[in-house]
Amino acid sequence: MFFDTPASGFAPLPRLADDAGAIGRPKVRRSGREKVTGTAAYTAERDGRHSPDSFPGLLHAVAVPATIAKGRVTGIDASAAEAMPGVRHVLTPANSPKLKVPEGPPGLGFQSIEPAGPAGVESQEIVHGGQYVAAVIADTFEAARDGALAVKVTYEEEPNPVIAIEAVNGSEERPNSLMGDPPVMEEGDAETAVKEAALSVDLQFKTDTNHHNPIEPHATIAAFGKDANGSETLSVRETTQNLYGTRGSLAEAFGLKPEQVEVVCDFVGGAFGSKGVMWPQALLACKCAKLAGAPVKLVVTRRQMYGGTGHRSPTLHRVALGAKEDGTLTGIVHEGFTTSSIRDDYTDAVVLATKILYAAPARRLSQRMGRLNTQLPTFMRAPAETPGMYPLECAMDELAAAAGMDPIELRLRNEPPKDPMTGKPFSGRHFVQCLKAGADRFGWADRPLQPRKRKKGRWLIGTGVAAATYPAFGFPTEVELTLRANGTVRAVCATHELGTGTATVQAQVAADLLGVSAGRVDFDLGSTAYPKGGVSGGSATTLSVGSALRDAAEKLKAALLKHAPQDSPLSGAKPGDVTFDSGKLVLTESGKGASLEDLLEAAAKAELSAKGSYAPGKSEFSKHSFGATFVEVGVDEEFGLVRVRRMLGCYACGTILNRKLGRSQFLGGMVMGIGSGLLEVTHHDTRLARWTNDNLAEYHVPVNADVPDLDVMWIDDPDFNASPIGAKGIGEIGITGVNAALANAVWHATGKRHRTIPITPEAVMA
Amino acid sequence: MVPFTLTTPPDAVPNADGPTYLAGGTTLADLMKLNVLQPDRVAHLRGFQSTAIEEIDGELWVGAGCTMAALADHPIVRARLPAVRHALILAASPQIRNMATVGGNLLQRTRCPYYRHTEFRCNKREPGSGCDAQEEGADRSLMAVLGTSERCIANYPGDFAVAFAALGGTIETAHPDGNRSISATDLHRLPEDTPHIETVLRPGELISQLVLPLSPAAANGWYCKVRERSSYAFALASAAVGLELDGDRVTSCHIALGGVGTKPWRSPEAEAVLTGQQATDERIEAASEAALADANPPKGTEYKVTLAKRTLAFALKRLRDEGPPDDATLLALQHGREFG
């Protein structure tokens, strides 16, 4: 069912006083024990040795990546590899099973998932380093790995591959769409407004390439088989945030009906967006399985994660702000420049947050893009906001300094009463509250306006603030909710467990919807055997699944009422008249009714199910979460070091369904922001167009020692204008303000602006 | 990895055309998996090598098989060799330090990306093939500024070897043609025209002991490591220093730099500026200048010269003023919190 949000929002969920119900409680993640004891089976472990899966005769494959970034393959000599002990086959264009390149989701482009080009592996054109050109299939992983190193590939290189964003900055190409918005959005004459403004800043920024580096590498186990009718089937274990998307793509590629393809993924060991679309290893594993006539497991090596799968595009920005003397904005210009790959089109929509954060009579937002010889960039935690809000929120800080104002005060002056570009009311905003409550707790009040005022030992101390925001997305999602005669409940959905605690939280939602305790609710996910879940990206899973559960709970009422005995007070009642309450279905008015067990018994049913669905429809509201991020840094100018001393995030994301898991999501985002702000950059060789620090020793993600005590708080105000369960996403907003808050804090410590992240020792020393 | 035969000592070692030695494997196995090193015979030293730590006649004798963790935690090292302890506890991760041996540590390889990718040209990995690190547009974030040659600019990444060289350590080796002692400063060679020959060790020569003098200057020392990530990162620049002071006059001094040299970079030039002199700020700064006087930074690494000078000057001044930092102070310096 598509839920068009009514102008008055959805009816609030009857929410029981704070801890009386399940929602909100800091319940421990259900798979926590398996994870800390090492028994949770991740995709690469689902090979039958560590899990109940069964793949008799399983073989192992290792991909052979291209060592050039542009040109073509002229020859593959597999003879040495084939002669090695344990090697069964070498998959090359010559023997590769044919397939159709799946189209993939519209707008994302999907050519990059096919290892060697639109025409299949037969086309041996190389458009990026690390593109798979062959694979070795062997009895053991070790034999496959060693075989892969022994495959000799010869290339004809083409000159001038490009990997540096600066090299394509002249490109006039515009992205087809910015998540549905056009690449140029204009209201009034912002350039003139900035030019004529009493106060203005006009600044250039850069963010660098990042790789997701989830601890679990991408992996696929593929097995072709036959069903009872003799039709071909494909069973896949896959690291994915998108079970149904993967199933659809695989079905298309191999000419199967979706029902003939099963995709299973119980746990994802971190993804951060990198597992939202299918990457080449999935098709490669399936091809290997076809060629070998046996199940095949293929795990992407850590090094292959840089090129085998996507990354966050580097970005360039110009942000110009004009304001009156009192700080009121008169014009906002945000021009973004991002990259995509040679064959595909995905690129980050980095100007989107600038649409909604501040009021201004004139605004111009635009994006151009260039194409690099890299794997396709892809979503990475807050793909639009992380790189896009850094320049905007730094520019606001520079404007505040130019105006001699406190940066919080400047933001309060420019608070829009409604969505500045669409004119729609916000579903819920609370940005001002986040700034104020955050500032209070952080101790912002006595902060000197001038930089370079505080020092402790060798460390210059500074504080910075920035806005956080993220849209309240939802994706089409279906669930099935089953009441059992023994009083327990089971809900199922082909959604994903990325470490976020989906099963735990949705059990809490179902529990409150049905008026039972959460411990009585099983929630199963991770398989295409269940009703369709959306991609677990865009911080949309919790909202989407929970909203579908609410729909299912309503449908269950109808089903139960149909079976209500004649002599029951429920007989003849309408779904709108009844409520689930403490294990019973009761008339809302009188409280009279019957227990769920009695109703099932009376109906002589062992269980009763209802399907529910959710898809965001049209909305009268502009739906976003907001927050404020506060950071204190110490800067050692002599050595160029920046260390985070404290950080606080205050967020307004609607209902927080589980305080413990919610807090973890915010914390994770904040930690990742320390990474992109201070540490994370994928280095490259410009001439060779290759990544160079393709390992976890030199690609620096934050370690514990980089992360001080983080403080998280939120404005707990359910937003029923945003979704039927009052929740909005929380997975991404935590990172969105960190980069700018850090850069602003470094300025406050040192007096020096950093308009490129990460902020390196070299830059601090300069 | 290319297939190889694995033997277990003692029969296999030492042997003139002997196998490649496997100690903790944290360098060797890593580079074999990347095909950078392709030995056809490997001899596992576990159980064969000495792991003992003993004080003998004013020296600390350490079996080459001793792990980084065990050496760092030894009471004599804690009390009398602070620079060694610091260099060890600020290196790698606890997991690696529990596996890695101090003998293997000295021989760890550069992290230069051109060395670590077989598809790139590297004179160290493949003599005469060229050096992609010196081409236009190269990633030089891990390159050296001291001791570079036209053939190679890769840095020596390790920490412990820097302290070991500073403090005048020596190694004892075993070889059928005769055992010998080699001073730490002589162990590694400059790249010059033969960057693939990294040490003076002969094929099959086994490091059996590491010997550290227990001098007053060694007891009054520390290891200052600068890196943008607070932990688990190689040094951008580091300094191992030890001072013996008579009032504020330097009677003996030990200085070596890490992260910036093609080998662990002991600096007799800097030591000469200070030895016998007052340890004034000016002298210390002059010593730092002297240490970097011959720096020849490849394009993009210029800041490392400044960083190395500052690191050394800071290390010396702080040592003069406050003596060796305890662990908590050392970590606070790394983490930038609770300090000062």
Ligand SMILES: Cc1cc2nc3c(=O)[nH]c(=O)nc-3n(C[C@H](O)[C@H](O)[C@H](O)COP(=O)(O)OP(=O)(O)OC[C@H]3O[C@@H](n4cnc5c(N)ncnc54)[C@H](O)[C@@H]3O)c2cc1C
């Ligand atoms: C991710 C990562 C981060 C790291 N960070 C740091 C860091 O910050 N600072 C730092 O100093 N180090 C760091 N290291 C390097 C680490 O300390 C070394 O890999 C380790 O000390 C090597 O010891 P090993 O016993 O494992 O040696 P092995 O890998 O077993 O051997 C290394 C080399 O020494 C030779 N060898 C070993 N023992 C002997 C012997 N007795 N005689 C002759 N030859 C021998 C081997 O043949 C081989 O060539 C890091 C390593 C990794 C993987």
